Amino acid sequence: xxxSDAEAVAEETPGDVWAPVRDLPPSAKLVAxxxxxxxxLSQSELSEETLLPPRTVRYALSRLEEVDAVESRFSxxxxxxRLYSLDL
Numbered sequence: 001x002x003x004s005d006a007e008a009v010a011e012e013t014p015g016d017v018w019a020p021v022r023d024l025p026p027s028a029k030l031v032a033x034x035x036x037x038x039x040x041l042s043q044s045e046l047s048e049e050t051l052l053p054p055r056t057v058r059y060a061l062s063r064l065e066e067v068d069a070v071e072s073r074f075s076x077x078x079x080x081x082r083l084y085s086l087d088l
Contacts, residue, residue, distance in 0.1 A: 017088040020067040027052055028060040032069060035086040042081045 021032050027050075034049050035041065041049065047057045061084060064070040071087040 020069050020088065021064070024063050024067070025060070027056050028063045031057060031060040032064060032086060032088075035070065035084060036088075040083050040085040042075065042083055044081075046084065 018032075021029055024032075030050050030052070031046055034046060038045075038049065043054065043057055043061065046052075046061075047054045050057065052060070061070060061072075065072070069086065069088055070084050072082045072084050075081040075083050
């Protein structure tokens with residue numbers, strides 16, 4: 001079995017919920033991991049938790065949304081904010 005065959009098998013494993021996130025940038029992985037522990041956070045809360053700049057968090061969230069790894073909704077307390085949660 002070649003290395004590429006082993007990677008293909010690893011990607012097809014049904015128990016690997018992190019597969020969609022695997023090839024994303026480190027910032028997106030960090031945001032996903034924080035959301036896994038914290039459940040639901042706003043973009044500013046994610047920036048505080050990860051110690052990443054807001055622009056980097058925005059980029060990470062957009063990459064996570066591209067692979068359908070996060071779910072976003074409007075905040076009930078402040079409609080200007082969106083709340084993000086992991087959807088793996």
